Amino acid sequence: MTAVVLNEVRKGFYLDSVALMRLSREIATIPGVVEAALMMGTPSNIAIMRNAGLLSGDISTQGSDLILAVKAETEQAARAALDDALKALDKPKSQAGGKSAWRPRSIASAVAATPNANIALISVPGEFAAAEARKALNRGLHVLMFSDNVSIADELSLKQQAREAGLLMMGPDCGTAIINGAPLAFANKLKRGKVGIIGASGTGTQEISCLVSEAGVGISHAIGVGGRDLKKDIGGITTLMAIDALDADPATERVVLVSKPPHPDVAKAVVARIAKSPKIYTVCFIGAASAELPKNAGFAATLKQAAEHALGGKKIGAGFDPAAVGARLPRRKGAGRIEGLFAGGTLCAEAQVVLTAGGRKVASNAPIPGVASLDSKDSAGCDRMIDLGADEYTQGRPHPMIDPSVRDDALRAALVNPDIAVVLLDLVIGYGAHADPASHLAGVVAGRGDNAPVLIASVTGTELDPQVRSAQIKRLESAGIIVTPSNEQACELALAVINADAKVNRHANA
Amino acid sequence: MSQKREQTRCQALLTNDLTVVNVGLEGFVKDLQDCGIAVVHVDWSPPAGGDPKMAALLAKLGV
Structure with missing residues (x-):
């Protein structure tokens, strides 16, 4: 059966990328729908949709237009899903700040109405982010720019302007900050x-x-x-x-x-x-x-x-002894590789540091100095440390910290790969992150075979976080995932499992 | 550049309560409010008809 693709364009209609991802996912679950995507009509988004086979023909849009795309088993199913999507768009936008809250249309009017405003949090699409940051700096605001895909020339220019004004320009691609609590x-x-x-x-x-x-x-x-x-x-x-x-x-x-x-x-x-x-x-x-x-x-x-x-x-985690814990875990027969599937880029880098110090040959899509690139010949037979937040995994999709399903396919493949002895995982919780990534992960690994790899994870978060770190750990442990006090110790445990009868090769920690 | 002014503005950021102007993802608003942080959300849409070059030019001109 050939799938049918239908498109619709809403001129001058904007929704933020997370809201669009959420609605795309809802539409994709409608029976008969194969795939659905709602994206702003920027050239990069049009290219993503075309590559995914979600455009039925030529399309002419501006960045301020919304493109709807539905791929379905029949034209009738595609039309019904598209109608549902259009109806959802016609619902009033949610009112951040309460139903009665007044919403300014620009940074200028926000600052005029809120004279004590002191920082702008900017997360608009990258091609517009520098312009918004400049408006914020011009009005005396410090800036945290969450947006990425900003040119280095714009970054330099914004930071020079900020320095001149005595303002902090955090970012672009600044994922986190804590200012005065x-x-x-x-x-x-x-x-x-x-x-x-x-x-x-x-x-x-x-x-x-x-x-x-x-x-x-x-x-x-x-x-x-x-x-x-x-x-x-x-x-x-x-x-x-x-x-x-x-x-x-x-x-x-x-x-x-x-x-x-x-x-x-x-x-x-x-x-x-x-x-x-x-x-x-x-x-x-x-x-x-x-x-x-x-x-x-x-x-x-x-x-x-x-x-x-x-x-x-x-x-x-002083009481945690990777050698003792590792000795108690089963080793998968015939398997000798460690596979790391990380939501956090720096956690992926830390894993490479620990594993190479432990004598392992490692390859990564985000290699640290001395580590092989995944697409190089040297990567054969290496442990693979994958940063799932890298562009190749997140283009047109949310970051795995927001949507943990980005990891699902790679994890399912690892569970049945006979070469893999250990899978290393990270969960990053806190504001902005998925509401319950542990339950999602537990669902993916449920029903794995008896001879599946050892699953080792760490949770980056605190007891004060909305997801509550200990609750996330408990959920992972109930799914048979070993949870360590930190990402580094997860890597040390992976080494201990691999070298079950060898002393854990601790890196320069003394 | 005034070193003194830089210190003053950055120090003020680290010692005063934050009032955030949020431009973009609406989900950040609730997170901030849950922490008791004052936030005003801008009902943003791509400026200049969605033309990034024109938007950048207008921002430089202070529009």
């Missing part, structure tokens, strides 16, 4: 305390802040800078401003800086600035083996080590 975008609810964080990596910031908070010491602020801030083009503009801000902040006693390895020139400038600080620093350039640091700073090779350094040496 307020969790912004994907952030966790944390204890307040003396540790400040400057993060160029979202899930790195989340893992460190959660480990510190759960250990009982809290977070003063977590300032996101965006993943490219420490690249040569940007020169660490926001990072250097964040250091100034936290140095001057009386609530902050220690500071953690987490990033992918910076450009050497930028690293030198940042380290020189840290040397002038009166505060104690922890530097985690995840994927770098070391860094030359001043006396007031310590290097951490992993996120867990960074949290422990910030805690003054207190061990996280």
Whole structure:
């Protein structure tokens, strides 16, 4: 049977991407519907829909137009589903802030009506994000730009403008921040305390802040800078401003800086600035083996080590013994590989650090220095660490932290792959994340065979989060998934399972 | 650039209560409100008829 594709365009109709994803999913569940997608009519979205076979012919739209696409078994089913989608669009938009809340149509009118506004949280499509950030900066607002797909030229220009005005420009592609206790975008609810964080990596910031908070010491602020801030083009503009801000902040006693390895020139400038600080620093350039640091700073090779350094040496999950736990777990006969399926990019990077230090050959779609790229010849037979938040998995789809089903196909394939001994998983909870990712994951792995790989997971989150960390752990454990105190320890346990009779090869943690 | 002004504005951000202007994903509004953070949501739609280049130009012109 040939599927039928029907399209409809709503001129000048905007809904945010998460709302559109949700409605697309609802329409896709209608009997007879094969696939459904509702997307704004930007050139990149049109290309995605065309590649997915969801456009029936030529289509002419602007970025302000909404395209509806339904692929169904029959024309009748497609037409009925399209009608349902159109009816759903005609329902009044939900009123953020309550039914009676007045909604300004622009940043200018929002600021005019709310003179004490001090920060803009921008998550519009990337092609419009720089323009909105500029409007916010022009009106004296600090900016957290959650949007990605912003050019590096725009990023530099916005950060220069922000610096000139004394404003923080966090992002683009800044997934998380906590300012004065307020969790912004994907952030966790944390204890307040003396540790400040400057993060160029979202899930790195989340893992460190959660480990510190759960250990009982809290977070003063977590300032996101965006993943490219420490690249040569940007020169660490926001990072250097964040250091100034936290140095001057009386609530902050220690500071953690987490990033992918910076450009050497930028690293030198940042380290020189840290040397002038009166505060104690922890530097985690995840994927770098070391860094030359001043006396007031310590290097951490992993996120867990960074949290422990910030805690003054207190061990996280001290009672957890990967060798002892690993010895009790069954080893799948004939299997020798570890497969990591990560929602968090920095958690995927940390896994590569731990596994390579443990003597494993590793490949990844987001390789750290020294790790093979998945599409290279060197990747054959390697452990595979997959960042499911990377562009190739999320183009036209929500991030796996919002929609954990992004991981489902890869996980189902791993469960029946005879080469895989261990599957490493992460759950990132908190504001912005899926309401119950553990139950989703448990549902996917339910009914797996007796000879399935060992499943090991960690949960990045806190007891204060809406999903409640301990409840998520309990749900995973009820599904037979081994849960460790941190992502690093999940990787150490994977090593212990693989090397069941060998001493766990601990990396430079001493 | 005034170093003093930079310190003042960033320090003010870290010490004062936040009032957030949310532009984009509406889901962030409820999260902030649940934490007791003041937030005003902009009923945003793509400006300049959805033309990103024109939108960028208008923003530079302060429109």
